[in-house]
Amino acid sequence: MELSLHLQQKQVLSQKMQQSAEILQMNTLALSEYIRTVSEENPLLDWSEEHATLPDDDKLRQKLEWLHDADEQNRGYYQAEMDNEKEREDLRFGKKDAQSLREYLLFQIHILPIEEKEKRVLTFLAESTEESGYLEHGALDAAIQKYHLAPPQALAILRRLQALDPPGVGARNLQECLLIQLKQKGASETACILAEQALSDIAKNRLSYLTKKLHISMAELTAALEEIRCCTPKPGSGFANSRPTEYIIPDVFVEKRGTELLVSTNRNTVPRLFINPQYRKLLQEDASQQTREYVAQKLRQAEWAVQCVERRESTLLETAKQIVAAQQEFFLSPHGSLQPLRMADIAEKIQMHESTVSRAVKDKYLQCDRGVFSLSFFFSKAIATTNTESVAVDTIQKQIAAIIQTEDKTKPLSDRELTERLTAAGIQISRRTVAKYRENMGIPGASGRRQYQ
Numbered sequence: 278m279e280l281s282l283h284l285q286q287k288q289v290l291s292q293k294m295q296q297s298a299e300i301l302q303m304n305t306l307a308l309s310e311y312i313r314t315v316s317e318e319n320p321l322l323d324w325s326e327e328h329a330t331l332p333d334d335d336k337l338r339q340k341l342e343w344l345h346d347a348d349e350q351n352r353g354y355y356q357a358e359m360d361n362e363k364e365r366e367d368l369r370f371g372k373k374d375a376q377s378l379r380e381y382l383l384f385q386i387h388i389l390p391i392e393e394k395e396k397r398v399l400t401f402l403a404e405s406t407e408e409s410g411y412l413e414h415g416a417l418d419a420a421i422q423k424y425h426l427a428p429p430q431a432l433a434i435l436r437r438l439q440a441l442d443p444p445g446v447g448a449r450n451l452q453e454c455l456l457i458q459l460k461q462k463g464a465s466e467t468a469c470i471l472a473e474q475a476l477s478d479i480a481k482n483r484l485s486y487l488t489k490k491l492h493i494s495m496a497e498l499t500a501a502l503e504e505i506r507c508c509t510p511k512p513g514s515g516f517a518n519s520r521p522t523e524y525i526i527p528d529v530f531v532e533k534r535g536t537e538l539l540v541s542t543n544r545n546t547v548p549r550l551f552i553n554p555q556y557r558k559l560l561q562e563d564a565s566q567q568t569r570e571y572v573a574q575k576l577r578q579a580e581w582a583v584q585c586v587e588r589r590e591s592t593l594l595e596t597a598k599q600i601v602a603a604q605q606e607f608f609l610s611p612h613g614s615l616q617p618l619r620m621a622d623i624a625e626k627i628q629m630h631e632s633t634v635s636r637a638v639k640d641k642y643l644q645c646d647r648g649v650f651s652l653s654f655f656f657s658k659a660i661a662t663t664n665t666e667s668v669a670v671d672t673i674q675k676q677i678a679a680i681i682q683t684e685d686k687t688k689p690l691s692d693r694e695l696t697e698r699l700t701a702a703g704i705q706i707s708r709r710t711v712a713k714y715r716e717n718m719g720i721p722g723a724s725g726r727r728q729y730q
Contacts, residue, residue: 300585301592302636305526305543312548312586321572321579324548375517378410378446379403385441398424398434402447410446410513411454412438445512452476458508467493467501479505482725495729527644529597529652531608538608540598542590550586552579589637592629596637599626600655607655608645615657615671668704674714676702681720686728 303311316322382403386396398420405416412435421431438447444461448454455472470491471479478487479502488498526546532539600623606613620638624631638652657669680698684690690698692715696708712722720726 296581297585297588298636301589301633302639303589304640304642305528305546307640308586308589309547312550315582316550319575319579319582321552321575322550322582323553324550326548377518378408378443378513378516379406381516382406382438382441382446389437391437394424395434395437398426398431399438402435402438406447406513408513408516408518409511410443410448411511412447412449414449417449443509443512443515445509448512451510454510454512455505455508458512459504462504462507464504465501467491467497468504471498471501472505482721482727484729499729525642525649527649528593528641529643531597531601531643531645533608533646536609538601538605540594540601542594542597544590550583552576552583592627592633592637593641595627596623596634597643597652599623600638600643600652604655608647611647614675615655615669617658617669618656620656670714673699673704673706674718676704677711677714678718678720681715681726684726686726689723689726691723 300308300311312324316324383400386399386403389396389399391399401420401423402412402416405413405419407413417431417435420426420434421428426434435447439445439457441447444458445454448457452473455476456469459469459472471487475487475490484495484498487493488495491498493501526543528543530541530543532541600618601608603618603622604615607615620631620634624634627634638656641652643650643652643655657671676699677695680690680695692708692712695715696706696711699706699711715722
């Protein structure tokens with residue numbers, strides 16, 4: 278057995294550093310939950326949702342003035358304002374008591390003049406309907422076994438379900454869904470044949486092939502396709518669903534004041550973490566050695582937790598400021614484009630490692646007057662140009678979309694021709710990259726964009 282000596286360099290993170298890294302990559306919701314949890318585990322830590330300052334908002338001041346004036350008319354104005362806000366909230370997010378598709382189907386089944394057994398089967402099928410409006414896979418076979426039905430009898434009951442409102446409900450696939458709607462509307466025979474036999478060809482825009490196959494004119498085919506486009510592929514989309522609405526809470530706010538951009542972090546939704554001063558006094562008083570050691574240990578843990586939360590706040594704010602400074606055109610102009618930006622560029626400016634920037638932007642969102650965006654959205658790869666400058670991928674995608682929008686739809690441009698247009702504009706890019714960007718934007722190829730006269 279031969280012994281050998283090897284030198285190896287290994288980076289090991291201490292438990293404190295791991296905790297700091299985990300807190301850094303927490304978003305606002307995760308941080309709020311962490312603060313509540315750590316304060317329960319450590320008796321020296323307390324948290325509070327109170328904040329010292331309120332936003333300087335004209336509407337808020339106006340409402341406070343209304344409340345300060347003990348006047349019945351002003352109280353009426355305030356109540357009207359609250360009612361209007363509640364109404365706008367209902368319009369935006371939908372009321373909680375909105376009817377679901379299954380409830381709507383069960384209501385219709387309840388008033389049908391049919392036998393009790395058939396009503397039970399219909400109820401079973403209605404409850405086996407997905408939120409999209411389609412029948413769950415295997416639901417019909419399950420109904421046959423549960424209620425001891427013959428297949429023709431089960432199909433007849435399914436047809437009764439499919440005759441209910443909304444049109445297309447209870448279908449087992451897209452083909453059946455479209456056929457149900459077309460027949461209820463009294464659509465042309467050509468439209469029904471297309472929905473039944475040629476959906477894949479329609480998706481590929483093989484219109485010339487379909488005219489030859491069905492022996493019809495292009496005008497007749499176009500009219501039939503318009504009938505199909507008027508159908509709803511998901512009949513249940515207009516009803517309330519049982520899934521809880523997920524809201525994004527921004528971690529960073531960007532406010533535009535003239536040509537100045539003000540960056541701030543979201544502190545209003547994160548509880549404030551602090552150390553209870555009573556335990557500090559306990560260390561100074563005459564206490565047992567065991568008590569002093571326990572309090573001292575918990576105090577060190579509490580101080581480190583508070584430092585990690587404050588460090589996360591400062592790192593996130595500094596990172597966001599550098600991102601906004603690098604992408605000023607995007608924030609200042611309604612149609613501004615992103616500039617090429619790497620995490621390494623931000624890391625160099627804030628004098629931290631690139632992995633720290635990656636953790637700082639992970640699962641975090643920024644709100645500005647253009648909407649809510651993920652912080653990682655603002656990091657865009659660069660494509661070289663014929664000049665010394667570089668262009669962001671977002672800008673190239675917009676140029677591709679603009680070129681396609683102005684093309685001759687009867688003779689759409691191929692990916693090679695799109696590449697030539699971009700090369701003429703000074704952007705060095707390959708045809709495969711153009712095809713990838715086009716597909717990422719959901720734009721079909723030349724054959725899929727072609728329109729027939």
